[in-house]
Amino acid sequence: AKNSETARSLWLPPGDWINAWNGEIISGPANITNATPLNQIPLYIKSGAVLPLAPQMQYTGEKPWNPITLDLYPNGETNSATLYEDDTLTTAYQRGEFRNTLVTVFADENSKTVSVNIGAAQGDFTGALKNRAWILRIHPPANWPENVAPAQIKFNGKKIPFEKIPRAKTAMPFGDKIGAPDVDVFEIKLPSAPVSENQRVEITFAPA
Numbered sequence: 001a002k003n004s005e006t007a008r009s010l011w012l013p014p015g016d017w018i019n020a021w022n023g024e025i026i027s028g029p030a031n032i033t034n035a036t037p038l039n040q041i042p043l044y045i046k047s048g049a050v051l052p053l054a055p056q057m058q059y060t061g062e063k064p065w066n067p068i069t070l071d072l073y074p075n076g077e078t079n080s081a082t083l084y085e086d087d088t089l090t091t092a093y094q095r096g097e098f099r100n101t102l103v104t105v106f107a108d109e110n111s112k113t114v115s116v117n118i119g120a121a122q123g124d125f126t127g128a129l130k131n132r133a134w135i136l137r138i139h140p141p142a143n144w145p146e147n148v149a150p151a152q153i154k155f156n157g158k159k160i161p162f163e164k165i166p167r168a169k170t171a172m173p174f175g176d177k178i179g180a181p182d183v184d185v186f187e188i189k190l191p192s193a194p195v196s197e198n199q200r201v202e203i204t205f206a207p208a
Contacts, residue, residue, distance in 0.1 A: 008042055009033050016047035018073060018142065020173035023182035025142050043173060047142070048079035050105050053175045061088045067133035067189075069175045074107035074114045075141055087125050097125040101195065107141050112148060112206065114138060118199040132195050136188040137165075138203060139180065150186055151206035156199060163187045 012028035019026065020043040026032060034042040045051075051071040055063050065085060083101040086093040102119040116136060121128075140148055150162050165187055168179030179185060186203070193199055 007033050008036060010042055010044075012044060016075070016142075017044040018047055018139075018182060019043075020045050021181050023142065045073055045173070047073060048075040048077055048105070049073045050079055050081035050103050051174060052081055052083045052103065056175075064129060065132075066129055066192075067135050069135040069137060070103060070116070071137045071139075071174050072105050072114075072116065073139045074105045076107055076109050078104055078106045080104040085125070085128065087127055092125060096123070099123040099125060099128055099195075109141075109143075112144065112204065114140075114203040114205070116201040116203070118201075120198050121195040129195060131192045133192040134190040134199070136190065136201065137175065137180070138186045138188070139183050140186070140205065144205065145207065147208045148205040149184075149208040150188075150203050152202075152204045153188055154202045155188075155190055160188065160190070162203075163189075 010032060012026060012030045012032060014029050017026050017028055021040055025047070026044070036042050053069040053071060054065045055067070057063050068083060081103050083103065084098065086098040099121050100123055101121045104117045106115045108115070118134060149164060153160050153162055163186070165179040165185050167181070167184050168176070169181055171179045171181045173181060188201065188203070190199065190201065
């Protein structure tokens with residue numbers, strides 16, 4: 001390894017794992033030796049990952065959790081994550097005052113379509129947001145052709161636009177405004193909508 005790199009060994013459990021810094025796919029289970037620049041930690045993301053990100057804050061509760069960014073690494077399986085919220089200040093969550101929102105994602109290989117479903121929020125707590133916007137950042141499946149891009153995006157059946165953010169090798173892996181280090185990402189801003197309603201997004205890809 002070069003002086004600016006260090007070789008680090010790590011264990012990857014079963015499944016396909018994406019190197020967050022360059023998009024390389026490694027199938028586990030595997031012991032790997034990773035030559036990583038000293039200023040980067042080895043970081044592997046499970047294929048299919050759904051990562052909800054709150055706005056950047058200096059301290060808990062500085063800003064409302066709006067919008068929530070979903071960093072999505074879809075694959076051919078249905079994957080999900082749950083956004084958990086409470087008032088962040090009291091023990092009211094111990095009395096059941098909290099809220100969960102289930103997000104599921106699926107990529108259809110044949111139709112080259114990514115489906116994102118944001119479920120209606122379950123539960124409530126004091127000060128909970130009644131409406132929320134979301135930002136979707138789609139990392140196209142690694143086994144899809146490199147030149148694909150969204151041809152059509154429908155939010156609850158209505159067409160909405162997207163922005164292509166070219167790959168930025170100097171970017172941080174999650175939610176970085178300048179892009180992502182692994183691939184071109186496609187960013188979709190969903191308009192604010194009641195959290196009590198289910199939101200559905202269909203992204204149909206085609207050769208760019």
